[in-house]
Amino acid sequence: MLRVMTWNIxxxxxxxxxxxxxxxxxxxxxxxxxxxxxxxxxxxxxxGDRLAEFAGRVGMRPHLARSWFGQPVAVLVRAPLRVLAAxxxxxxxxxxxxxxxxxxxxxxxxxxxxxxxxYSGGLRRTEADWLAAAVRRGRDRxxxxxxxxxxxxxxxxxxxxxxxxxxxxxRRHLRRDGRTVDTRAVAxxxxxxxxxxxxxxxxxxxxxxxxxRGGDSxxxxxxxxxxxxxxxxxxxxxxxxxxGMRLDYLLGTPDLAxxxxxxxxxxxxxxxxxxxxxxxxxxxxxxxx
Numbered sequence: 497m498l499r500v501m502t503w504n505i506x507x508x509x510x511x512x513x514x515x516x517x518x519x520x521x522x523x524x525x526x527x528x529x530x531x532x533x534x535x536x537x538x539x540x541x542x543x544g545d546r547l548a549e550f551a552g553r554v555g556m557r558p559h560l561a562r563s564w565f566g567q568p569v570a571v572l573v574r575a576p577l578r579v580l581a582a583x584x585x586x587x588x589x590x591x592x593x594x595x596x597x598x599x600x601x602x603x604x605x606x607x608x609x610x611x612x613x614x615y616s617g618g619l620r621r622t623e624a625d626w627l628a629a630a631v632r633r634g635r636d637r638x639x640x641x642x643x644x645x646x647x648x649x650x651x652x653x654x655x656x657x658x659x660x661x662x663x664x665x666x667r668r669h670l671r672r673d674g675r676t677v678d679t680r681a682v683a684x685x686x687x688x689x690x691x692x693x694x695x696x697x698x699x700x701x702x703x704x705x706x707x708x709r710g711g712d713s714x715x716x717x718x719x720x721x722x723x724x725x726x727x728x729x730x731x732x733x734x735x736x737x738x739x740g741m742r743l744d745y746l747l748g749t750p751d752l753a754x755x756x757x758x759x760x761x762x763x764x765x766x767x768x769x770x771x772x773x774x775x776x777x778x779x780x781x782x783x784x785x
Contacts, residue, residue, distance in 0.1 A: 497757065498577075498600065498782040501530035502642035502744055503775035504611065506733075508539035508546070508567070517733075518550070520770035525554045528762060528777055531784075532598070533572040534609030534642035536591065542568045561585070561594035561609075569643065571596040571609040577784045580604055587626040590619065593643075595630065599785035602755070606636045610643040615668055617678030620647055624681040628688035637751040638782075641690060644773065645745050647681040649692070657739050665737035682745065691753035693746040693778050694726050700756050728761055728774045735772035746778050755781040 503525075509518040525533065533556060541547040542562050547570065551558040556572035561584035563569075569592045573579055578599045585593035591611035598605050608627060613619040624645075631639050648654050648669055654677045658666050671678045686692065729738040746759065759778040767774055 498532070498605075498780045498784075499528065499530045499777060500532045500534075500607070500640060500642065500746060500780065501525075501528055501762075501775055501777045502534040502536075502609070502644075502746055504536040504644040504744060504771060504773040506537050506771040506773065508537060508541055509771075510539070517770050520766040522550070522553050523766045524762065524770050524775065527766075528775065529574075530572075530777065531574045531577055532596075532607055532640075533574075534569070534607065535572065536567070536569045536609070536611035536644045538568040538570055541570070559583075559594055559596050561592040563592045564588045564590065566591040566611070566614075568592055569594055569609050569611050571607050573598060585610075585626065585630050587623070589623050589626070590614070593623075593627065593630070595634070597634075597636070600638065601783040601785050603638060604636050605638040605640065605752070605782065606631075606634045608639070608641045608643075610641070610645075612644070612646045612681055614646045617647075617669070617671060617680060620645070620678075620681040621684060624684040628685055628690075631688060631690070631749070637749060639690075639749045640752060641685060641747040642745065642776075644743055645681055645685075646743055648677060648679050649742055650679040650683045650686065657741065660739040661737065668737075682747075685747055689749065690747040691750055693748055693753060693756055693759045694742070694776070696753050696756055697759040700758070726761060728776060730772050731770075731774055732768040733770065733772050738772070744773055744776050746776055752780065757781055 556574045559582040560570040580597040582596045590613040593610035596607045728744040757779045762775040
C-alpha cells in the first residue's frame with residue numbers, strides 16, 4: 497500500500513509573531529508516515545539547511561521547486577520508493593509546481609505538487625491548464641496532482657459559505673461579475689480527465705461494502721461521509737479568510753483512482769494547530785518497485 501499526502505504548512509511553519517509550529521508539523525507527518533508528501537508554503541526552505549533538516553526529521557528525501565513570486569513547494573519521497581526523475585514544472589506559477597516520477601509495482605507514478613494563485617481566479621484557471629498540459633505530456637497512466645488549489649469544488653452551492661467570508665477574501669472566489677463562484681481551476685482539471693479522490697472514496701466504499709448499495713447507512717456514511725469531513729480550512733490555528741472550505745485536493749488519473757482504498761482529511765491533535773490547513777491523505781493499492 498502506498499500513502500500519499502498533501503499539506504499547506506503555512507509560511508514555512510513560522511508565524512509573523514515568531515511562533516514556530518515546526519514540531520507540530522513534524523509530529524503530524526510522522527504519525528501519518530506518507531510515502532509521498534506534497535507540501536506547500538515552504539517559506540525560507542530554499543535557503544540554508546531548513547529543507548534538508550525537515551526532510552531528515554520525517555525520514556524522506558526532498559525535491560523542491562523554487563517560486564516565481566510566492567513560496568516554494570516540494571514533494572518528499574520515502575525509501576524504498578525509487579525516484580526516476582524530478583524537476584520544476586517550468587511555467588510562471590504564482591507559487592510553483594514540482595514533478596516527481598517514482599517506480600511502483602504497476603509502473604511509473606508521476607506526482608505533481610503545486611499551490612495555485614490565491615488572488616485571481618483567472619490566473620488559477622491558467623495555472624490549472626498548465627498542470628493539465630503537464631499531465632498530458634507525461635503520458636503516465638498513474639499520475640497524481642496534489643496541493644492547495646485555492647479553489648472551491650465545482651457542483652456545490654457555496655453561496656451561504658461565502659457570505660460569511662469578509663469581502664476582501666470573498667473576491668478571491670468570485671468571477672469578475674462579483675456574484676458567480678469561481679470553481680474553474682478544479683473544473684478544468686476534472687475536465688482534463690482527472691478524478692477527485694475525495695469524491696471517489698464513496699465509490700471505493702461501495703465496491704468494498706456492497707451492502708451500502710442496499711441501504712446500509714452506517715457503511716455508506718463511512719465511505720462517503722458528510723460534506724463537512726472534506727473541508728480543509730480553517731483549522732483551530734486560524735484562517736480569517738476561510739469559512740469552512742475545501743481548498744486542498746488529491747486528483748488522480750482514472751487508472752490511479754481505481755486503486756484508491758481510502759481518502760481522508762487528518763484532524764485532531766497536532767493537526768488542529770500545526771497550520772491553517774488540514775492535511776489530506778490517500779491510500780493507494782500500489783507498492784514500490
